[in-house]
Amino acid sequence: MYQLYYYPNNASLAPHFLLHHMGLDYELLLVDKKSNSQKSPEYLKLNPAGRIPTLVENSTVLFESPAICIHLCEQHPEHGLLPDIGSPLRPLFFQWLTYLNNTLQAELMVRYYPHRHTNDESTISNVIAAQDDRIAEALAVIDNQLASNTYLLGDSLTACDFFLFMLAEWSLPIKKSPLHFTHLAAYLKRMSQHPTIQAVSELEDIDLTPFQ
16 A cells, blocks of 8 residues: 655645556545644654655655656556656656656745745745746746647656646646646646546645636
8 A cells, every 4th residue: 555645735746646546555644734744753754855745655665746656657557657668758758747847846836935045035026026937938838738739748648747737736826827828728627627636636625616
């Protein structure tokens, strides 16, 4: 059995999507961010970074959401959520997952935690405004990729799509949200109707109505 240390609508959401979609045996363990439980000594023994999520499987302990997603896909290749070795789509999978994590998610983190990126409180509004522009630029790149593709890599659903949906949901409050982009908005509407997206969103109390 897998154990996923999670918090609703956090970076644990993408691994949660995968666990549900694959029909795996798993247990959700809430890490209460409101009480800063991710910084507790007990949790830090599992995840020294003090962030969410963490996945535990027997003696294997993993943190960092993309690493967890890749591990789950490789452990259960029969679900086809990571292209096979030798497939021309495999390097593109890693390209897009890295882009989502290192670019879009990184820009979102600065946007929502601006105080971590300045020692002058008076500049926070400028940081937020600048990040809205950076995030819109990243969303435009993704929108262009979806112009002729059903999913991020083409015609087949992969873990990248679940990861993208997580970040798109976080991006809704941005000045130029994902719904401003024609292809991305249509894609998100389709994804919001996926049974796994709907089931996990209900469990984590995520409102899907903006996408519908």
